[in-house]
Amino acid sequence: MDEPLVFKDPEGHHVSALLATPDNDTDRVAVLCHGFLSSKNSTTNKTLTRILTGRGIATFRFDFFGQGESQGPFEAITNTLAVGQANAAIKLLHGKGYRRVGLMGSSFGGLVSLLTAAGRTDLACLALKCPVVDFAEELRLEFGEEEMARWKATDTIPNIMGGAGRIRLRYAFYEDSLRQVAYEPARSITAPTLIVQGDADEHVPLHQSRRLFEALRVDKRLEMIPGADHQFTKGPDFSRMTNLIADWLTVHLS
DSSP states (O other): OEEEEEEEOTTOOEEEEEEEOOSSOOSEEEEEEOOTTOOTTOHHHHHHHHHHHHTTOEEEEEOOTTSTTOSSOGGGOOHHHHHHHHHHHHHHHHHTTOOEEEEEEETHHHHHHHHHHHTOSOEEEEEEESOOSOHHHHHHHHHHHHHHHHHHHHSEEEOTTSOSSEEEOOTHHHHHHHTOOOHHHHTTOOSOEEEEEETTOSSSOHHHHHHHHHHOOSSEEEEEETTOOTTOOSHHHHHHHHHHHHHHHHHHHO
């Protein structure tokens, strides 16, 4: 069952969330962090919730600042702000009696999860779906010099999800991303970590996941799914990705 919740981040912004609990009582929960321009009700989050609650594990999914039902203009989001929200979510769950907490992040949510995990020692595990490790590099590669200059001049970016028109996003997001590269912080992560990415990912460079894997000093696993794109649009690819993540969370939260 999904219980709607609203909590506050360190800046006092209201964050919309859903706590999904299995039929039996549990002290195990997976925090699910969605990707850029997505929401707590992404297909990945909902699928993982169905699988995990069926295995007796609760899930907690929330909307990042300015996305879904959470407070704030999207244009003002930063990685730093999002990490504060992830930490606030974990604090809330500890207060509700959850003793074993796993963290899962998709793409941008993967970067947030990496930076969050690097600052904690109380996570049972970490699972990452095509994580952005260096968002500044990814944006430069995707946009090119001309588009980066236009972003700086207008505080707008192309709709990277393929929609028409431009999206308001302050250039401060890029400047913050330059300070929030996760390779070095990853060396401090203590939670067993899974990375899943398609080797045909058109957004996140494959070398980021490979370099991240090398930096991690914990029990770790890297799964590159042949032919899978960033969204895992092929049914078999999506099923493999979600089952790999669900299995990792299940084993380490047990």
